[in-house]
Amino acid sequence: MSLQHAILVALTDGEKSGYDIAKQFDDSTGFFWRARHSQIYRELGKLKERGWASSQEIEQSGKPNRIVFSITAEGRKGLVEWSQKPSQVQELKDDFLVQLYALEHVDIEALRANILARRERHRDHLKQYQAKYDALEGSTNLTDIGRQLALEVALIYEREWAEWSERALARLSPEMLGPEALKLEQQAGATNVVPIARGEAD
Amino acid sequence: MSLQHAILVALTDGEKSGYDIAKQFDDSTGFFWRARHSQIYRELGKLKERGWASSQEIEQSGKPNRIVFSITAEGRKGLVEWSQKPSQVQELKDDFLVQLYALEHVDIEALRANILARRERHRDHLKQYQAKYDALEGSTNLTDIGRQLALEVALIYEREWAEWSERALARLSPEMLGPEALKLEQQAGATNVVPIARGEAD
DNA sequence: GACTCATATGACATTAATGACATATATATG
DNA sequence: CATATATATGTCATTAATGTCATATGAGTC
Numbered sequence: 001m002s003l004q005h006a007i008l009v010a011l012t013d014g015e016k017s018g019y020d021i022a023k024q025f026d027d028s029t030g031f032f033w034r035a036r037h038s039q040i041y042r043e044l045g046k047l048k049e050r051g052w053a054s055s056q057e058i059e060q061s062g063k064p065n066r067i068v069f070s071i072t073a074e075g076r077k078g079l080v081e082w083s084q085k086p087s088q089v090q091e092l093k094d095d096f097l098v099q100l101y102a103l104e105h106v107d108i109e110a111l112r113a114n115i116l117a118r119r120e121r122h123r124d125h126l127k128q129y130q131a132k133y134d135a136l137e138g139s140t141n142l143t144d145i146g147r148q149l150a151l152e153v154a155l156i157y158e159r160e161w162a163e164w165s166e167r168a169l170a171r172l173s174p175e176m177l178g179p180e181a182l183k184l185e186q187q188a189g190a191t192n193v194v195p196i197a198r199g200e201a202d
Numbered sequence: 203m204s205l206q207h208a209i210l211v212a213l214t215d216g217e218k219s220g221y222d223i224a225k226q227f228d229d230s231t232g233f234f235w236r237a238r239h240s241q242i243y244r245e246l247g248k249l250k251e252r253g254w255a256s257s258q259e260i261e262q263s264g265k266p267n268r269i270v271f272s273i274t275a276e277g278r279k280g281l282v283e284w285s286q287k288p289s290q291v292q293e294l295k296d297d298f299l300v301q302l303y304a305l306e307h308v309d310i311e312a313l314r315a316n317i318l319a320r321r322e323r324h325r326d327h328l329k330q331y332q333a334k335y336d337a338l339e340g341s342t343n344l345t346d347i348g349r350q351l352a353l354e355v356a357l358i359y360e361r362e363w364a365e366w367s368e369r370a371l372a373r374l375s376p377e378m379l380g381p382e383a384l385k386l387e388q389q390a391g392a393t394n395v396v397p398i399a400r401g402e403a404d
Numbered sequence: 405g406a407c408t409c410a411t412a413t414g415a416c417a418t419t420a421a422t423g424a425c426a427t428a429t430a431t432a433t434g
Numbered sequence: 435c436a437t438a439t440a441t442a443t444g445t446c447a448t449t450a451a452t453g454t455c456a457t458a459t460g461a462g463t464c
Contacts, residue, residue: 002297003420009304019442032299039421041444063429064442076307083308086316087297089323092356095204095289097234100355102211103348105278106285114288121291142379146305149370153302154294156362164358168351177344205450221412241451243414265459266412408463419452426445433438 003043005082006033008052011071012079015056018044018067028128031154044069052078112172119165126158205245207284208235210254213273214281217258220246220269230330233356246271254280314374321367328360 010021010030021044022037024030035043047053052075058066096114099106133151136144170176212223212232223246224239226232237245249255254277260268298316301308335353338346372378 001420002300005297006300009300009307012304012307017442018444032294032296032303034293034295035420036422037442038423038444038446060442063440064427064444066442079304079307080309083301084312086319087301089320090296090298091236092234092359093236094234094292095207096292097352097355098204098208098211099285099289100348100352101234102214102281102345103351104345105211105214105281107282110286117288118291143304143306145373145379146302149305149366149373150299150302152369153299153363153366156366157294160358160362161355164351164355167354171347171351177347203450219412220414237450238452239412240414240416240453247414262412265410266414266457268412406464408461410461411459413457415454415456417452417454420450422447422449424445424447427443429441431438431440434436 003033003035003039004047004052005079006030006035007040007043007047008071008075008079011053011069011075015068015070017069020068031129031132032150047075050074050078108172108177112169115165115168115172119162119169122158122162122165126155126162129154129158205235205237205241206249206254207281208232208237209242209245209249210273210277210281213255213271213277217270217272219271222270233331233334234352249277252276252280310374310379314371317367317370317374321364321371324360324364324367328357328364331356331360 007021010016010024016024018037018041022035022040025034025040044053044055047069048055052072053069054072055067055069058068060066096118099111103111129151133148133155136148136151139145139148209223212218212226218226220239220243224237224242227236227242246255246257249271250257254274255271256274257269257271260270262268298320301313305313331353335350335357338350338353341347341350
């Protein structure tokens with residue numbers, strides 16, 4: 001349901017085509033919501049049916065004609081009403097945390113590699129958000145206050161994940177885990193990694 | 203795809219019925235993954251087909267028979283392989299952040315109420331996670347290290363959201379926003395809230 | 405005695421989202 | 435000259451997940 005609203009928000013700063021919106025979503029400007037172009041076109045169609053957006057075809061040679069969408073008065077009303085009903089709190093739901101939770105049953109070296117990759121990813125994201133955030137520094141108009149607050153969430157999210165990754169890598173290092181873990185593995189009944197596959201089959 | 207693995211993880215500490223798993227997921231023990239029972243039963247069926255779980259029917263009077271599932275050797279292998287391919291990084295995707303990003307176009311008082319409710323929610327969650335975390339204190343076996351690390355993520359997540367909420371409430375308070383915001387609203391062309399609905403219709 | 409709750413399983417309709425396929429051309433790179 | 439990339443729109447199959455309905459009963463509450 002929310003993609004429609006995210007698209008409307010994208011339209012608040014001027015008319016855009018589906019292609020424009022998709023690009024904006026992909027080029028990391030779509031910080032807090034994303035979608036593939038196939039879904040965007042579908043939702044744009046629905047927005048138009050609903051009267052929340054209007055469209056205008058712009059002739060082009062060669063490429064297919066651009067169809068640019070604008071938000072309507074109804075659409076703006078839709079945004080306000082949307083903001084008036086409480087949004088769903090994002091619960092943690094993450095493969096990776098499930099894997100950690102079941103550390104005894106997974107490949108720890110693979111997990112570490114994964115954490116390393118994630119750390120890099122989070123650092124990259126952090127830089128991007130920081131640049132956006134810096135650009136708003138000192139601004140006190142409504143829009144910018146909202147964007148600052150939203151970007152703060154994003155900054156904290158990325159920074160904390162990056163820092164946690166650092167700590168996790170240390171705690172899961174063979175040196176750190178090694179002797180202790182081995183001892184305890186035997187004691188616990190040696191469930192770690194693949195001790196079950198007695199047959200070595202497959 | 204991951205629900206299957208989350209279910210398998212739930213089965214690593216003993217055989218369970220679909221009902222048990224659903225309860226575990228709902229009772230907040232399903233910290234990092236959740237699902238409705240309808241989906242759980244479906245996925246249990248698939249796990250069985252795949253040979254990753256086996257089931258056993260337990261006769262009961264009155265209620266439908268319990269069907270308890272156990273993880274198989276193949277299932278354990280599945281878990282290891284699952285952990286070996288990099289998991290998807292969870293990107294921020296949140297209605298609420300989109301609303302903040304479009305602060306000029308939404309109902310700020312409603313947003314504040316929303317933030318307040320979220321703060322309470324995050325505080326509750328924080329307590330739950332903290333209790334779980336405290337119970338693991340000092341433990342150095344593999345499983346517990348994994349759980350500590352996973353719970354740390356959860357703790358940080360909830361704590362940071364709660365603290366951010368506090369700051370956001372302050373920055374979005376009428377006193378803080380009032381005069382400044384009003385000034386800038388006029389200057390910006392007064393796009394805030396519902397200034398569009400000239401007709402007062404609907 | 406009526407009502408709700410916990411136990412227990414499952415089918416089915418619908419929604420949200422991804423990913424693959426399809427089409428068409430101008431421009432830049434090797 | 436061939437190939438890739440950017441522009442631009444869309445359909446369609448499939449997957450993942452929610453939510454609703456259906457069924458059956460024992461135990462506790464008002």
